Amino acid sequence: MNPILQTDAATLSPIALFLQADWVVKGVMLGLLLASIWTWAIIIAFWVKLGRTRKASETFEQEFWRADDIDAFVKTRGTADLPTARVLAAGVTEWRRSTQGNRIDREGTRERLGTTMGSAVAKEIDQLSDRLNVLATVGSVAPFVGLFGTVWGIMRSFTSIASQQNTSLAVVAPGIAEALFATAIGLFAAIPAVIAYNRFSHAINRIEARLMRFADGFHATLSRQLDGER
Amino acid sequence: MERAEKIGLAGAVAGHVVLFGLLSVGFLDTPEAMKPKQAPVEVSLVKDVALEAAAPAATEPPSQAVAPETGEPQDAPPPVPEPQPRPEPAPQPAPAPKPEPAPPKPAPAKPAPPKPAPPRPAPAPKPVPQPKPRPKPAPPAAEKAPAKPAPARPAAAAAASATRAPPAASKGAGKTPAATAARPRGGRLGSDFLKGLTAEPSKARDSDAPPSAARVDGKALAAIQQAIARQIQPCADRQVDPGPGANQIVTTLNLRLNRDGTLSATPTVVRQSGVDDDNRRYARRVVDLGIAAFKGCSPLKLPAEYYATANGGWSNINYNWKLR
Numbered sequence: 001m002n003p004i005l006q007t008d009a010a011t012l013s014p015i016a017l018f019l020q021a022d023w024v025v026k027g028v029m030l031g032l033l034l035a036s037i038w039t040w041a042i043i044i045a046f047w048v049k050l051g052r053t054r055k056a057s058e059t060f061e062q063e064f065w066r067a068d069d070i071d072a073f074v075k076t077r078g079t080a081d082l083p084t085a086r087v088l089a090a091g092v093t094e095w096r097r098s099t100q101g102n103r104i105d106r107e108g109t110r111e112r113l114g115t116t117m118g119s120a121v122a123k124e125i126d127q128l129s130d131r132l133n134v135l136a137t138v139g140s141v142a143p144f145v146g147l148f149g150t151v152w153g154i155m156r157s158f159t160s161i162a163s164q165q166n167t168s169l170a171v172v173a174p175g176i177a178e179a180l181f182a183t184a185i186g187l188f189a190a191i192p193a194v195i196a197y198n199r200f201s202h203a204i205n206r207i208e209a210r211l212m213r214f215a216d217g218f219h220a221t222l223s224r225q226l227d228g229e230r
Numbered sequence: 231m232e233r234a235e236k237i238g239l240a241g242a243v244a245g246h247v248v249l250f251g252l253l254s255v256g257f258l259d260t261p262e263a264m265k266p267k268q269a270p271v272e273v274s275l276v277k278d279v280a281l282e283a284a285a286p287a288a289t290e291p292p293s294q295a296v297a298p299e300t301g302e303p304q305d306a307p308p309p310v311p312e313p314q315p316r317p318e319p320a321p322q323p324a325p326a327p328k329p330e331p332a333p334p335k336p337a338p339a340k341p342a343p344p345k346p347a348p349p350r351p352a353p354a355p356k357p358v359p360q361p362k363p364r365p366k367p368a369p370p371a372a373e374k375a376p377a378k379p380a381p382a383r384p385a386a387a388a389a390a391s392a393t394r395a396p397p398a399a400s401k402g403a404g405k406t407p408a409a410t411a412a413r414p415r416g417g418r419l420g421s422d423f424l425k426g427l428t429a430e431p432s433k434a435r436d437s438d439a440p441p442s443a444a445r446v447d448g449k450a451l452a453a454i455q456q457a458i459a460r461q462i463q464p465c466a467d468r469q470v471d472p473g474p475g476a477n478q479i480v481t482t483l484n485l486r487l488n489r490d491g492t493l494s495a496t497p498t499v500v501r502q503s504g505v506d507d508d509n510r511r512y513a514r515r516v517v518d519l520g521i522a523a524f525k526g527c528s529p530l531k532l533p534a535e536y537y538a539t540a541n542g543g544w545s546n547i548n549y550n551w552k553l554r
Contacts, residue, residue, distance in 0.1 A: 014250055049232070
């Protein structure tokens with residue numbers, strides 16, 4: 001007998017537990033399974049993305065502070081797919097726009113540079129933290145959804161007890177096991193989601209702080225440059 | 231969808247499929263619990279339920295050493311004064327070779343033939359049926375004839391009912407071959423004859439009661455108590471509970487029973503327990519109800535072999551009476 005297809009209630013086979021369940025519980029299980037897959041997809045994607053971003057940002061910043069000619073550096077590296085690069089590009093763009101005319105409003109330029117780079121940082125952080133709300137939602141709702149499936153399944157078990165006039169454990173146990181399977185899936189999805197949410201929130205906060213520091217530093221550089229202009 | 235998200239989705243799906251497969255093939259299954267082997271064990275309760283020493287007690291004394299016609303030794307004394315009144319016994323047949331008390335003999339025709347077989351034929355035409363046809367071999371044959379019933383009788387004596395009859399029937403025959411063959415009259419043998427056998431008449435039981443078990447054990451007593459409880463239950467149920475607390479009184483009644491299960495005496499109170507201030511006024515009533523229950527539901531049907539044994543029986547038994 002194919003082990004995948006065995007529907008023996010005494011095994012922990014998920015397919016067996018799924019097939020024995022009520023359609024409500026089946027729906028709950030399917031939804032939770034999708035939530036779990038989606039959660040893990042987000043987790044892996046964040047892992048990859050944040051790790052790469054952090055490393056690349058570090059090297060980019062180091063190279064930037066070492067560079068002598070900001071214009072040349074922006075020309076060669078400014079198009080890199082990095083939050084830091086985009087913040088830099090936003091600042092440089094605003095700087096060029098503000099210094100195009102004959103007369104330079106220094107205070108206005110400083111203010112515009114700060115605002116522009118601040119909004120660029122905020123935009124990057126928004127993009128980075130996209131999908132983090134999914135983790136938060138799954139982490140808080142999945143246990144309740146699983147609990148709903150369990151309650152429904154146990155109610156069904158009790159009705160089957162009532163209809164069979166038999167309270168032996170063999171009658172009750174499969175129904176309760178399949179019902180509890182819903183809670184298990186819910187917890188299986190929720191626990192990684194909660195952990196990942198906290199961890200990635202922390203990582204994104206750090207990235208944001210780093211971007212803000214970079215933006216502040218670049219703003220100071222441009223501000224000094226502005227003093228040097230006529 | 232970014233590249234990182236594609237990687238993430240692919241990784242998540244792959245991970246779930248792998249987990250699903252592992253669970254499906256029983257990766258986390260609890261190992262099959264060892265089912266306890268149920269080797270059949272033969273339990274024999276014979277010793278516990280069977281009667282202990284169920285064979286009836288051998289209380290029957292062995293046969294007498296002295297022939298039962300010891301009643302006739304009143305006739306035997308005559309032999310002493312016999313010489314004088316010799317001619318007196320006119321009806322006495324002449325062939326009597328010894329001063330035997332012949333007159334009573336002819337009636338019990340059987341014992342006569344043994345010894346004086348040859349001379350007998352003439353004076354006794356009545357005993358014809360027995361040893362007549364054979365002249366010489368007669369003595370042995372005749373001796374055998376009376377001897378036969380004798381062995382048979384001790385055997386029959388085992389049956390309690392028969393024990394009394396033989397002495398009556400064998401007035402003139404004696405009980406053992408020795409008694410019959412060797413001693414045709416009421417005379418005595420030597421005192422050491424069949425040493426160990428009593429000269430008293432057999433004291434076999436005179437009733438047709440069934441044999442009793444040698445002893446009654448605790449289980450049998452418990453069974454008897456339960457049988458009594460069961461049999462008086464209908465009458466006990468009829469007794470009206472006189473008041474609150476009365477059913478806490480346990481009265482030990484002493485029952486005297488006849489062999490047929492009837493009460494031979496009104497049950498008497500041995501002791502009473504469970505009496506407190508609340509139900510003290512019902513104590514006497516409870517006793518009366520118990521006695522009424524026993525009177526109403528006797529005779530009791532109880533195992534006969536336990537009526538009376540060496541260590542008690544239901545002829546005299548205490549029963550704990552309690553209202554329900």
